[in-house]
Every structure is written in structure tokens, then in C-alpha cells.
Amino acid sequence: MIEPVTSDQPALYLQLNGSSDFVNDVCGIGNALVDVLSQESDEFVQAAGVPKGSMTLIDEERATALYAQMGAGIEISGGSAANTIVGVAALGATAQYIGKVRDDQLGAVFAHDIRATGVTYQIDSAATGPSTGCCLILITPDAQRTMNTFLGASVYLSPEDIDLVAIAASKILYLEGYLFDPPEAQEAFRAAAACAHDAGRLVAVTLSDSFCVERHREAFVDLLQNHSDLVFANEAEICSLFQTDSFDEAIAQVKQLNVTAAVTRSEKGSVVVHQDHVLEVAAAPVDDLVDTTGAGDLYAAGFLYGVSQGLDLATCGALGSVAAAEVISHLGARPVANLSELAKTVLAP
């Protein structure tokens, strides 16, 4: 299914550290959201006044107004890191998720769906405050997604919600950049990263969205330089981080930071930067491109699964390609096909 990764370099590895006593392969923290997807025209997106292809934060009033304008939808559990963690579990690794919902119907849907995939999810639902967060996603005929997020209960994720014991016992901690938007969650973010590093574990982050990078550029550079081992980004995000239009320039800049980077480039595949090495990874073929929601999330899932299993970085990237190709071939950001079967095309070609 996927072209074998060709490289004249020796196999590269991101070393797993810490003790061999672990409970989870990966523990993820993010904004817990339920996605509401509807297929809309480009004119609709334009009239809604939101930048096509990106994520815009909206308040409850705006969410209500936009939802009223949207066509009939389907509801599927989402949330960037949650999608990734579900992918990691679907690939066969042990995974835990930390994110906050309200004790309402959509919160119950979120909790059910993530647990149904075998992910450990034991955080208490909020009993008061705003309802479970949702992401109103407009899918245009070109399969592009434009996201409008009402964070709802997810912003009430606080340091007390963070299961430090679980984090210290996870090979990799994975954090979504969107967490930088609500200040309370940002605090939780830093506490979690410190805990993981204290236990000698790996810390991985995703930049999430180019506008998110713009909103928090300095914090992100500091985070990558001083607190992370692995960063995920797409072309727009890495260019936004370094305020450049040149991809090559962005890659040169990220080499200066003390972090391994996996940068996705849609149909051009991905580029993995590790120390002085730059590895190109092919995209996996997609028969029918339906909805690009979750492409980056599932790339990260495949990659993190590989790292957690001690695989080399080229194989990690190929696993990311396969998982991303699956999720963009149907509506929604959660895998539908059997990911561990698909992974075999990479692991035992």
C-alpha cells in the first residue's frame, strides 16, 4: 500500500528514557470536544467569515448562531489529542487521555467513544459550567475542513485534573498546542511536561494550527527549545513559528532547536528532522479523499505508536502516513478501518 521508505542513512531512533516500569505507551492531554460535521459550499464558509482550512475559537453565542445556519450534521467524538490517542490505541498500544467534558449527553458520548477504543479515560465530568465543548466543522467539496471551536467545559481542565502518576508512568506524554489557548489549561500543560521529564519520559507536542502558533509564538519556541523532545507540525505551522514563507528556512531553523520534528506536507508526505538528519517520508495513497479532518492527528498517532514501540523514525513516519490516509478517506477524525491491520503493510511489507 505504501512505498517502502528509502534512505541511505542509518536507521535513526528517538530513544525512550525513564524506567521500564510503565502503565501507558502514550498519555495525551487536550481539549475534549465533540465534532459536528456538515458539508457546506465555499460560499457558506466565506459568508461565515472564518479562514478556510484553519481553526477559529468561538463563544457559545456564536456557536449557536453558526449551528443554526449549518446544514444537517453528524456528531462524532473529536478533539485533536483525543483523536491521536484513539489512533494510538487502535494501533495496539496502551493509551490514556486527559481532557474535560460536562456531565451532559455529548460529554457521555465523548467518554463512551474514547473508552470504547480501549483508552483509559477516568477524569470526572464537570457538574456545573458550560456544556461539553464542540467543534463545528464545515467540510467543503475539496475535502478541506474549516473548524469553529466552542471550548465549553474543556477550558476547565485544571492542574488538579492532571493524573501525574499516570503521566510519570507513560513512555510518552503528548500535548496539543490548542491547550495553549485557555490560560488555565496552559498551566496544566506545563505541569504535565515537568512531571514527565522528571520521570525521564519523552514529551511530544503538536503546534495544532498556524493561527494558534501566531497567538502563542514565543511560548511555543520556549516549549520546543526547553521542554519537548518531539514536535509535530504542518508546513503552515512550522513556517508561522519561524515567521518565514520558506519551508527550507523553517527546516533550517527547527534544526537549531533541541527537538526532533515531524513536519507534514499533505500529499507531499512528511519530513522528519532529527539532530542533523533530515528524512523524507512518502504519503500513503488515498483512493477517495473525503474529509481532511484529523489528518495531522492521525499522522501523530502512527508516529507516536512507532516511537513507543522503539521503531526507527522512518518507520514511525510511514506509520503516520498510513494512519493519516485512512482518516481522510471518510467523514470524521476518528479511524474507522482496523489500523493495526493497515500498519502491517508498513511493519511487514
Added chain:
Amino acid sequence: MIEPVTSDQPALYLQLNGSSDFVNDVCGIGNALVDVLSQESDEFVQAAGVPKGSMTLIDEERATALYAQMGAGIEISGGSAANTIVGVAALGATAQYIGKVRDDQLGAVFAHDIRATGVTYQIDSAATGPSTGCCLILITPDAQRTMNTFLGASVYLSPEDIDLVAIAASKILYLEGYLFDPPEAQEAFRAAAACAHDAGRLVAVTLSDSFCVERHREAFVDLLQNHSDLVFANEAEICSLFQTDSFDEAIAQVKQLNVTAAVTRSEKGSVVVHQDHVLEVAAAPVDDLVDTTGAGDLYAAGFLYGVSQGLDLATCGALGSVAAAEVISHLGARPVANLSELAKTVLAP
């Protein structure tokens, strides 16, 4: 896309009666439900102890237990008559729906989705009582659906909820057989049919499910004989109604009733019985059979649209075939493609 209907008989019509003053082409009444779909193995369905391919009524406790066992799902508005009415509206006719939800999140999803398709839906949500009804649907690898319905708030549909003015001003009243299950809704059912007939309108019903027919066989025969102009059924339902294993025998029996019948036979197409005439209608081709949920509902949508536009019964059947083929090519019982565009392949081949 579809084989032209060949018939050596003159075109047959179901005459529209009543005054030409109408507000809706079709007004439907049914159990308002949100579907929760998950893909499960045959073993899962067997272990759940529910008859594969049919609809089983479950209480809230059982719904909670079954949901806990199910895999990650997607939520899409459903309800048999609601699916049909959405299809009628998507084909370009004016339509109204009557069915009860609770004032909770899934109730809001149901109301949003049906209104977003252009259907008039103005019934008040229940402020107390059970939550919005849901249908837990297990999709097996053969694309068959096995439905488990918790009726929830939908059973609180009462005669006071029925908009008699709208019914008297609709060319066709459409009623789902599932309404016969809760006694209170059955009463509303009869009141609505009487109102439509008093205004000289057509009354159409669907038998819904072979077990539903078994539960209410005598009431259904009386309804068809004395209170209906058009009945929809599939092979299993019509055979159950007449307690026969022979399809030909069932067709012979339905001819004795004073009702036009449209009987669907999956990939064998459908048979329309009108007075002494029997018309065979081909199925429309399906490239990729994904989920048969809603096949009968959307067949009824195409057929009712045709009747409401004064088209002959062969064309009504062909429209039913096209709408059914669309809905079984994807997950969920609501149309995704532009039905009025698809209908053109039948209306102007």
C-alpha cells in the same frame, strides 16, 4: 443510472384528492429518534441477543448497558418517518414533521437537522420525562443494520401535539407503523388519519418492521382496509401481515384490501399493487453497499414525492429506488447526496 421502467400497461395514478389549497406536499408523524451507529461483528449482534436485521424495543436500562458494550459510534438524526420526510424535502417538496423530543442536547440535534433540510418542525420539546429517544444501530460487515430502540420522549407524542390544521392542509399524511408500539401515540395516529380523510387527503402508512407487524397484526389489517390509501412494506412485513411464507400469496391478499401497496424487495426492486394491477420496479444500482439503514424510509420518500407531484406509479417507484440506493451507499439513514439532482436521472432520462 437506473433502468427505465418498462410496462405494457397504461400509466397508473394514485389520485390526489381534497382542495387544491395546501401548505405541505407531505406531513409525516413518527417517533423522533437520534441514531447511534457503530460497526460490530456478527458475533457481537448474536451475543447481544437481538434478532439481526430487525428492530427491538429496549428500555433505558438496557439501552445504557448495550451502549456501554458498543464500539465508538457516530450520532445522526434518525426516526423512520423523519428520514422519509427529510427525503421528501430534499427532493424539493414541502414537508412537515410531527414527533417528540426532550429539551436536551440530542433533542436539539434532531430539531436542528430536520429544520436544516427545510422541513417544518414546530412541535414543543418535552420539558420533563425521559430523554430524547435513540436507536442503537449495529452495522455488521454485510451492511445489515440491527436496531435497538429506546423510545424515550417520543412516546409522549399525544393527540394535543398533532397539528390538525397542517394535516388537513397536506396532500399526503404519512404515518410510521412503529407509532403503533406506544399506546398513546397509536391514539394520535388514528386522530391524524381521520383528520386527513375528513379533509379529503391521502393517508399513507408503512408497516415498519415484521416484528412490529406481529405485535399489531389485527390493527394493521383494519388500518389498511379502512383508513389508508397507500401502504409501504418490505417482503418480510407483507408476509408477516398475512401470515404466509409466500410472497405471491401476500400480494394476492393485499389485492383484496382497498389500498395501493408498494412492496420493497431489496436488490430485486419493488412491486406496486394498485387495484388489479401489479407493477414491477427495478432497484437502482449501488456501487458500494455500506449500511442498509433507511433503505425503506428513503424508498418511501421517493415514492411519496412522486405521488405528491402527480406522477404515475411506475415513476414513483423508480424515484423510490434512486433515493434508497443513495442512502445505503453511506452510513446513516439521512440522504447525503443531492437527491433532487439524482431524481433527474428518472424524471428526464
